[in-house]
Amino acid sequence: MNTVFFSLGSNLGNTYEHLNKAVLELFNKVGCVVKISPVYASPALGFEGPDFHNCAIKVLTNLHPEELLDKTLAIEESLGRERKGEGYASRIIDIDILLYNDNIIKNNLLTVPHRAILERRFVLQPLADIAGETLIPKASISVKEALECCEDTSILTKQPKWLKNPKDTIDLLKYNYIAIEGNIGAGKTSLATLISQEFNAKLILERFKDNPFLPKFYEEPDRYAFPLEMSFLADRYQQLLDDIGQFDLFKDFMIADYDRYKSLIFAQVTLQEEEFVLYKRLHEMMYRDMPKPDLYVYLFQSTDRLIANIKKRGRDYEKGIKAEYLDKINKGYLKFIKNQHHLNVKIIDISDLDFVKNREDYLNVISQF
Numbered sequence: 001m002n003t004v005f006f007s008l009g010s011n012l013g014n015t016y017e018h019l020n021k022a023v024l025e026l027f028n029k030v031g032c033v034v035k036i037s038p039v040y041a042s043p044a045l046g047f048e049g050p051d052f053h054n055c056a057i058k059v060l061t062n063l064h065p066e067e068l069l070d071k072t073l074a075i076e077e078s079l080g081r082e083r084k085g086e087g088y089a090s091r092i093i094d095i096d097i098l099l100y101n102d103n104i105i106k107n108n109l110l111t112v113p114h115r116a117i118l119e120r121r122f123v124l125q126p127l128a129d130i131a132g133e134t135l136i137p138k139a140s141i142s143v144k145e146a147l148e149c150c151e152d153t154s155i156l157t158k159q160p161k162w163l164k165n166p167k168d169t170i171d172l173l174k175y176n177y178i179a180i181e182g183n184i185g186a187g188k189t190s191l192a193t194l195i196s197q198e199f200n201a202k203l204i205l206e207r208f209k210d211n212p213f214l215p216k217f218y219e220e221p222d223r224y225a226f227p228l229e230m231s232f233l234a235d236r237y238q239q240l241l242d243d244i245g246q247f248d249l250f251k252d253f254m255i256a257d258y259d260r261y262k263s264l265i266f267a268q269v270t271l272q273e274e275e276f277v278l279y280k281r282l283h284e285m286m287y288r289d290m291p292k293p294d295l296y297v298y299l300f301q302s303t304d305r306l307i308a309n310i311k312k313r314g315r316d317y318e319k320g321i322k323a324e325y326l327d328k329i330n331k332g333y334l335k336f337i338k339n340q341h342h343l344n345v346k347i348i349d350i351s352d353l354d355f356v357k358n359r360e361d362y363l364n365v366i367s368q369f
Helices: 015-029 065-078 121-131 143-149 188-199 213-219 221-245 262-270 273-286 303-313 323-338 359-366
Strands: 002-010 032-036 040-042 052-061 094-100 177-182 201-204 253-256 295-300 345-349
Touching: 002 015, 002 121, 015 032, 015 052, 015 065, 015 359, 032 121, 040 121, 052 121, 065 094, 094 121, 121 143, 177 188, 188 201, 188 253, 188 359, 201 221, 213 221, 221 253, 221 262, 221 273, 262 273, 262 323, 295 323, 303 323
Parallel strands: 177 253, 177 295, 201 253, 295 345
Antiparallel strands: 002 052, 002 094, 032 052, 040 052
């Protein structure tokens, strides 16, 4: 995720409404709004016009600079911004990219840090409120130091009314422990990682890469099914025991890309009947006192999309996975979910969604939690 700071300004019409809409659109189409500064009233610079209302916001985004600029310009246009020449003029909304990580960018379309960042008090003051210690690349001074040195003598008036953060409408803090489940290639890890970054959650990821039996299983499933499932059983148990048992004071909740019952679902598909009976008995003994998730999310993905996703990530040992095997796993999950009356389960069909590339799809998914 990239850290971006924006400056927002408006001096026409209902300025607070325009600023709130801009924040909402940036949240919906660019990334998570982490911080919003107070709003300041400041005089128009370089032309005669009504006072501006300005603020700064901090956003986490996976967009590259060029994509970010395109999204920002599109948002301005959708909110009614009209560009008339290159001079200064009153405007419904102005969204400027101030900082992008610690990058220095200069091309025909974009200059970062913003070329006038050191000269404008109405930019530096709100930015200092949310990122005072952040260094301004190239200038090699902090935002707070830049504000102290700024030669702009404009008088700013801090406003009592704050802007709304759209993130506050998504209440994931009602859960202590969320488990994201789904078939192979459904996007469990991607979704859990995005949520952990955006909502300050402790991330628990399955350690499948360290399992020596997994590549062998895909080559000779009959021979390696039992040692594979037993190794997963032991490792998942130990990992969940360690991670769930260790409370993190600096995180708001926990999110995992697998659940304890995953072992049973896969084992029922891969093991012989006698092996599964033994396996199930061991599973019940080991997990008897293990905490259950407050929310169990199952990502349903069409088999065609699963196969495409598996091919895209390019793991050699997954090349031989058949559609029939994925269908069996999916049926196993749905059968399990149907009988879990004690779990808070959400089944979300993501067959036509891409929550990694499309933020609106991502927000659609988490709004169903």
